[in-house]
Amino acid sequence: MKSVSANGGMTAGRDALSERFSGRLSVDPSITRKTVSYQGNRDTPGFRWMKYKEAFSRSLVEDMLDIHKPARMLDPFSGMGTAVLTAAGRGVESTGNEIMPVGVLTGRSIADAANGLATDDFMTAGSALLDHIRSRGRVPSEYGFAHVRITRKAFSPQTEHDLAKAREFLAKMEDGVIKRLLNFACMSVLEQISYTRKDGQFLRWDRRSGRSLRSKMCKGEIPSLTCALSYRLQEMANDIPAVKRTFGGRPPRFMTGSSLDLLRNLPDDSVDLVITSPPYANHYDYTRTYALELAWMGFGQDAFSSLRQQMLTATVENHTKIESLRLSYANAPGCFDQAMAAYERQQALQEVLGVLRSHIRELGTPHVIRLLEGYFMEMAVIVAELSRIIRNRGHVVMVNDNVQYHGEDVPVDFILADIAEYLGFRCVDIWKLAKGKGNASQQMARFGRREIRKCVYRWRRI
Template sequence: MVKMFIRDYPERTGVILDPFAGAGTTLFSAQECGFDSIGIELLPVGEFAVRARQAVGRLSFGELREAASHLGRISFEASPIDEAHSFKHLTITRDAFPEENERKLNAFLTYVNERVEPEDVRVVLIFAAFSILEQISYTRKDGQFLRWDRRSGRVGATYHKGRVLAFEDALFEKLDRILADIRGRGGAAARGASEGTTMELRRGSCFEILPTMPDGSVDLVISSPPYCNRYDYTRTYALELAFLGVGNGAVMELRQSLLSCTVENREKIDRIRQVYVEGDRLDAFEDAGRAFRSSKALHEVLAILEEYHGQRKLNNPGIYRMVRNYFYEHSFVIFEMARLLKEGGRIYYVNDNVRYAGEAVPVDLILSEFAEAAGLTVETIYALPGGKGNSSQQMGRHGRCEVRKCVYCWEK
């Protein structure tokens, strides 16, 4: 889909921006289509995925196959473990693995970090282990949180996820798949990359990075922001964050730096305002805030949610605050994207509408209002023919009443 949007753009070269870069779908698609790209990503999970894919692109099939074959002759049950390379648990990940799997994971990490060269091979092997954490654990990603299997011994865990794969089974299945992907691309995974293109990934918050970028510096923006759906990415990816060495305090800071999409997010408007003060751009801060305050559709929704909050109809008291902050913060993102676009540039934005206590929140129309206030034209809102049903918490009372899943196309 990303390549389709790029190829629909009249210019054949330029710069593509993704302010919520994730694992780099837009960045790698841009590279294959001959465009330079800039990505912004807050979570180390996405950054590591991008780094691993770049490493795969520099490797030959033979190099990685030889490394994987050598691993197959090692007994991780008996290999030494260095605590410096071991999995560092967060409070919320303790007891996630069967003891045997955790022991083998730590032996694997010790071996690869101390014995494997070159670095690109080491990165890809570590990425393979990074990719199987859920399969070898007592957990399953379930939207807003990790669901725990009762075999973990966690208090209140009643779920049974079925088979937990042995470490070696999961690891070599993943490596086989990586090797098949490389061979299917004719050698290197980045074989389709155009010569001379640049890809830059900037780690941090888009609220702090976007305002520092020059006017009219990008041709296209193609992105999918966090949805207004209560998903806490720092909990969903807790195992992966722990694997990468992110500590408890850093996880909490990441959670509060994300675009507000979970009830645990605190208001960050003072923090955003400070960025504009430091950049001597208070007028731009006021413009974005004015778009938020003037949206009649948004404030109609907020008034209903506030009423439901008072009547205790919302299944979490933080939902009203989360929805309000989601749109307030989003107004700054949209105004910055509009400023960065060249004349004739486009934004493709993938997002879902949501529903709380039966009240539909038309995210697509509200964000498109912000885009118009920022000087953009709403060209099209593409809606999937099949929408998204209610969450399980709302299904009993409101039934399967779908909301739109959309891609917005805005043009400057």
């Protein structure tokens, strides 16, 4: 009997994938919600300095390093650097590519602290920064926090003034490690001292901001910049010995930019292990979540839009990158052509897209179709490049979530496994968490409660 999806569409393509990969699906009790999320990093010296909520935890990376014992590892979506810093601390030559400057600054700051930082000099400069913020006097308007639309009203007038003072101090410092660490320390407390809270897809606003009349959120007491910053600087100073022990030795190489460009420059067979977690195909917009931090780093309105477009497609606002990718591969189209073939022949994906197209008028936004096309096409390019870069019998370990749109299950784990197998890998394991995620409440009301798999996959280069 043919099975049908929640929308009465075909599921034959997905059923076939399920039959092929179900045997490789298992629950590994050591992989939990804590290990695949930032929760596991909360108490780790260094990683606890910045709440990069999309991170996975160090323990997951350690387990994979214990199993695979790589000499060279890569994370093409390195975020705050959990994987590369953990590997570097064990003497592994490690490279992280990351497009969000917030993640790169965090990772570099931890690496700086781990490798040769003079703690006394750092603390002396930190005290001078705090004294300057507390000092009386006007601050030239050029140092004012350069807001973009979505950050306006994020701070009280006093905090705005204090941030301008901090910027004035930093602008006059000589470039170098200590300036970078102080800049990072200021960035790391912005959420705490603001009227905002990072919450799922958007920034939520405290009603005191005056920004949203409907907001009922109240963060409670909001610390001043000097209070939050002195706490952070002290925490950093206390953590530095442990950070040196854990992550010191061989600093990772951090590259800022899109892996859709950067991977092309890495040599063939140059990596033993990839540990990574790409963005999920779930609408999540990093540029919104990290709006305050990006504005602190000097991103204006246009730079925000441009960064959003360069990120791996995961939101309905992303436009297709296919033509620009085709152009950039014009001289050596090998990986691009293979990726396109892997993408186009993927039947389960084409099946989901077909069902969604036939219900296009009922979709909240028709652009979810473009989102899914872009996501898998770009991931196919990433997988094709990894297949070239990883040595024979090397591995990819990837954390990712399945998704559901308009009641249609999108088995990201199986679709990527099929794409990976076409491109030269063998999917060895798909470890799923004992408990998946619930579907979104609107989806639940309409299509019933469904559990969505959250998995860690392991593919071997063959």
